[in-house]
Amino acid sequence: xxxxxxxxxxxxxxxxxxxxxxxxxxxxxxxxxxxxxxxxxxxxxxxxxxxxxxxxxxxxxxxxxxxxxxxxxxxxxxxxxxxxxxxxxxxxxxxxxxxxxxxxxxxxxxxxxx
Amino acid sequence: xxxxxxxxxxxxxxxxxxxxxxxxxxxxxxxxxxxxxxxxxxxxxxxxxxxxxxxxxxxxxxxxxxxxxxxxxxxxxxxxxxxxxxxxxxxxxxxxxxxxxxxxxxxxxxxxxx
Numbered sequence: 484x485x486x487x488x489x490x491x492x493x494x495x496x497x498x499x500x501x502x503x504x505x506x507x508x509x510x511x512x513x514x515x516x517x518x519x520x521x522x523x524x525x526x527x528x529x530x531x532x533x534x535x536x537x538x539x540x541x542x543x544x545x546x547x548x549x550x551x552x553x554x555x556x557x558x559x560x561x562x563x564x565x566x567x568x569x570x571x572x573x574x575x576x577x578x579x580x581x582x583x584x585x586x587x588x589x590x591x592x593x594x595x596x597x
Numbered sequence: 598x599x600x601x602x603x604x605x606x607x608x609x610x611x612x613x614x615x616x617x618x619x620x621x622x623x624x625x626x627x628x629x630x631x632x633x634x635x636x637x638x639x640x641x642x643x644x645x646x647x648x649x650x651x652x653x654x655x656x657x658x659x660x661x662x663x664x665x666x667x668x669x670x671x672x673x674x675x676x677x678x679x680x681x682x683x684x685x686x687x688x689x690x691x692x693x694x695x696x697x698x699x700x701x702x703x704x705x706x707x708x709x710x711x
Contacts, residue, residue: 526606
């Protein structure tokens, strides 16, 4: 069965600095993808970035990038130039079976200080 | 702007009550999901539906049922609410095709059972 592990319950970063949020996964699928979502205090989950296991390059979306290391089964999210609005919960997720069902990690709470 | 709308942000119900959580999406998505979010556990899948009147159990279906009579609407039903069902409930929808297809989430319903 698919499994996602996020080992950092909380992270602190100063504004304008970069931060890395860790995610490791376990899957038996030969082809898979990984999603990162952000959950602000308002509660809604916001899609940030996607990495396919056979993508040639690591995914980037604006200030978000993925440090994808397939052999180590890790897909760490890097946020560059942190902003106060980046303070939120961040979840890594892996599709399980068909129909885009997602298995989520336990999340990392990021706090950005001025 | 695409939207998944949950009928309530906050609900307080009594033990033993029958509770309905409603979710509507306007994106013509085939797949709809109900997740439950608890601190330290991440999001866990309760039920999902891949078509009208079609449903499948997720990882924690006990104590819940669902209904999907129309494509845009997916309801979660707590037949007899219990205090251990106090939680945040998140509805999501996605297209059926494409590995990269992200799920879109509603704003969440925070349910308290007293």
